[in-house]
Amino acid sequence: MSKRIGITILLSLIGLTLLLTPLQAKRSQDIYYQDQVAVLMYHHIHDTDTSSSTITSKLFQDQLQFLLSKGYHFISLNEFKQYLAGATVPANAVLVTFDDGYQSFYTGAYPILKSLRVPAVNFVITTDLANPMGSYIPSMSKDQIREMTHATNFIDIGCHTDNLHHKLPNGQAALVGRLDGEGGDAYKQRVLKDTQACVGKLAGLTDAPLDVMAYPYGITSPEATELIQQAGIRYAFTISPEMATRSADHLLIPRINAGSPGITPELLDRSIQRRVRAQPGSAPLRVDAAAAAAQLGGSASAEGGVLRLRLGQEAFTLQVNATTATRGSSRVKLRQPVLREHGQVTIALDDLSALIGQPLVYTPATGTVAVRVAPSVK
Template sequence: MYKRIAISILVSLIGLTLLLTPLQAKRSGDIYYQDQVAVLMYHHVHEKDTSSSTITSSLFQNQLQSLLSKGYHFISLEEFKQYMEGATVPSNAVLVTFDDGYQSFYTAAYPILKSLRIPAVNFVITNDLTNPLGSYIPSMSKEQISEMTHATNFIDIGCHTNNLHHKLPNGEAALVGRLDAENDDDYKQRVYKDTQACIGKLAGLTDKPLDALAYPFGITSPAATEQVAKAGIRYAFTISPEMATRSADHLLIPRINAGSPGITPELLHRSIQRRVLAQPGSAPLRVDAAAAAAQLGGSANAEGGELRLRLGQEAFTLQVNAKAATRGNARVTLRQPVLREHGLVTIALDDLGALIGQPLVYTPATGKVAVRVPPSVK
């Protein structure tokens, strides 16, 4: 796995039609993938600066709007963590990540993300918080970070180390290389204390857990990963260009680069498509329809070959052993049949969400179905 990382461094209801489309696929009913996440990586958004990891505001906005139009669903860092622990995510799920904590995230990227209600996480080099304008590329201040995390429920922060984002004289990344005369114990303490320092400096800037990190340059080693985990990191991101799945090592999460100037919206779409993991024979998640209705604050009543649900002021009827349901007097065709299994009437989670016009998530740890919390400005 580590060798592979090193190699990679080099190189509301959308209409009641005859076919019910997935919820939130605003302009496209295509399902490109399920139960996996395209984690996108960005660094710098600027109109004048140029580099292989800098894009303009217009390109950034065009990328995001294009993905939205194609039916991609953007999730938050918290939703991604829940997914890695077993929860569901929408089809075509995408997580936006930024590295380095540059001020351009606040001045250029954040307004776009806020206007489109798209979640994102920025992995911050906390040593730069002491003098944000003193770095080669200006960094965000503590006040700017705190403003974003507290003004919304969809902007998050994480660690990009405190003071290990550089190369040693021998060319190795500071996170994995050894200093002169540094023994194994000294090295472990250096990485461990740096990670603790990073978490500590971010602690007052967000109300959410600080347990995510992006490795500088995407480089890590078994020894480094062991120490960041010991310091409290549970989710760590590399630059291995693959789709993220919950079966992957939570401390070696892959990401797909989206932040280079030559990556057009269509090229980004194709880049994601090339990396989608085949899921032969995978079946959609099914839930107990009556239990789900109760968990959502409604009720259910079985009668013959039907299950009648009531949620708020809406009435729904599910036809058992058919891809059919009704909402009020309107007939709806589902993607998957409603089934009676072991005495329970089950429905595909996506179908239930689309039927009631609410994005749903299922959490195995609790066995409950709930409505996804939408991105919002507080």
């Protein structure tokens, strides 16, 4: 039976449906970085408006298609949270974020994201929900937000404050600055109430937790960060142009700007790769082959130096200490050898993923391996 049929049976066993675009199926296999995430920042997608933070829908689509063709893997907000908690992400992982909750996200970006199955999160200024067309740049309505978050499993929303996205007369960002004559307690109450109002106004527009925020202008202070955390925010994004790593402060997550008109697809690719964090001596993640096979709906047996895996209708034979596997009469090249360690036969997670032809995620908290949930329209 062909590999395509075998994988279809495997997915039915574990109850997942994978939807891949033709472009995604042709991704490069190059690995530029592992165990870190390029968080991209956008604002406004529009074909006639112009500004330093506005790009056309064509440039946006060209950027995403170029990154897909180069082998980047777009992840969801939930996958990013799981990564920060210890789970794995694919090599070349990217998270797409938008600030401000502009209507252009719904009209310009969303159709492209949906067609390419690329996840994204939009940080909304919730005071604009009362009169979406009254803001300087039209904002999304509650119905538009609700439609996107409920029609897909890959569009998320978060806070960009309720009514603190502006500068005070003294030039300071409203989130961190003090009003004239404002004391410490009054400032704390202002930030706490604003954050709580933002979360409250987004409640009901999504089924996902509302615990993420992007700082207006990327500006925060230790006190402001502590206050939004008290209000229930667990993850907050800055505009520091670096790669996001698991060890970074979850309330000071960096982002790389992708939403300026001069950022071509090639320039964005180079911008990401210039910021990759060095990983000297990093070893590939290995998993117990028998346990992983069982968790994926298959089975494994080891006898002597031979490991036999069955996943769906596919059967693989692997030799301990070898970097090849056999499937029927064909041979499959592995990146890392199968090893016997502490009484277990282990395989590199990337190699197991390549064998079954599907991206996998490992969660150390539970010790489980699963196929990544594919972006899908409900």
